Amino acid sequence: ESTDNAQEKNSPRSSHRRRKGRSWAHLALAGLMGVGAAGCTDLAGYDIDMLWGYIPMLSTMRWSVAPRPYEMPRLPAEGSIPAVNPRGDVPPPFTxxxxxxxxxxxxxxxxxxxxxxxxxxxxxxxxxxxxxxxxxxxxxxxxxxxxxxxxxxxxxxxxxxxxxxxxxxxxxxxxxxxxxxxxxxxxxxxxxxxxxxxxxxxLGAPAGAPAFQAPTAAPPEQPAPTTATGTAAEPQTP
CATH class of the missing domain: 1.10.760.10 (Cytochrome c-like domain)
Structure with missing residues (x-):
């Protein structure tokens, strides 16, 4: 009987079953490790998919050319010259x-x-x-x-x-x-x-009329000078 068991154990069919069993065990172990890794990244606060972006050959279109929040602007390239906005200095928004x-x-x-x-x-x-x-x-x-x-x-x-x-x-x-x-x-x-x-x-001005001088904004009123007691100073008579 022991001889029959040894022959069965060493048969090609038995070897195939053992290899197949080890393959399933490895696959299950890999699955458990993947689930664990995904859970760890979720607990750590980042997505495992984002890790692919750090691989240069897989980061196509992942990073925009626009600066990210709080990112320091890039210094001008050596030899750059300043440019003037062709639209002039545009005033800030108003209503x-x-x-x-x-x-x-x-x-x-x-x-x-x-x-x-x-x-x-x-x-x-x-x-x-x-x-x-x-x-x-x-x-x-x-x-x-x-x-x-x-x-x-x-x-x-x-x-x-x-x-x-x-x-x-x-x-x-x-x-x-x-x-x-x-x-x-x-x-x-x-x-x-x-x-x-x-x-x-x-528009509608007579021909040959002198150039019009646009009125400017009135300067803000200055407060009246005060005396040591805090009242407005009275005009001095000669």
């Missing part, structure tokens, strides 16, 4: 409330352009495109969409009408709108708005 309240940061904006023929031609082109329908070709507020049964009204926008406003105020109205006038900030560039301001400054 209609800033216009109504007379915010000096808006009202006091200065026009970076000069009324050259090229700038005025650009301003006329944009005025015709965006403003003519309501304000009219001469800025009299009588555009083709204004009248009985149409748009209720449009204020004048010629040189005489805008003379009391600063360049910054007119720029702000074009950018964010006011009242019934919609905002044109998303339909015009920064320098294009300034070109429209200059065009309105000369």
């Amino acid at each position: 209609q409330i800033d216009l109504i309240e007379g915010n000096v940061e808006v009202i006091g904006l200065e026009n970076p352009l000069q009324p050259t023929p090229e700038v005025l031609a650009r301003g006329q082109q944009l005025y015709t495109q965006h403003c003519y329908a309501c304000h009219g070709s001469e800025g009299a507020g009588n555009g083709p969409v204004v009248g009985p049964g149409k748009f209720p009204f449009a204020p004048a926008s010629d040189a005489a009408a805008v003379a009391r406003y600063s360049d910054g105020y007119l720029y702000g109205i074009i950018r964010v709108g006011r009242g019934l006038m919609p905002a044109y900030g998303d339909r015009s560039g920064h320098l294009d708005r300034w070109a429209m301001v200059l065009y309105m400054r000369q």
Whole structure:
């Protein structure tokens, strides 16, 4: 009987069963190790899939060229030269409330352009495109969409009408709108708005009229000087 058992144990069929059993055992062990590793990474607070991104050949499109939060910006390459924004220094965002309240940061904006023929031609082109329908070709507020049964009204926008406003105020109205006038900030560039301001400054002005000087924002009022007792100082008589 022992001889028969030894022959059975050494037979090819028995060897195959043993190898198959070891394969299943190895597979089960690998599965348990994988589940354990996944559980450990979840407990550690990161995804095991993200680990593939640290392998250079598998990290395609995993990292964006945009800087990540709190990442230090890259230093300019050696030999780089500074560039100037062709749109000029764009003012920070503001709202209609800033216009109504007379915010000096808006009202006091200065026009970076000069009324050259090229700038005025650009301003006329944009005025015709965006403003003519309501304000009219001469800025009299009588555009083709204004009248009985149409748009209720449009204020004048010629040189005489805008003379009391600063360049910054007119720029702000074009950018964010006011009242019934919609905002044109998303339909015009920064320098294009300034070109429209200059065009309105000369719209309807007599030929040969001197260049208009735009009013500037009023400086903030200074407090009255006080005496040692804290009351306003009285004017001194000679």
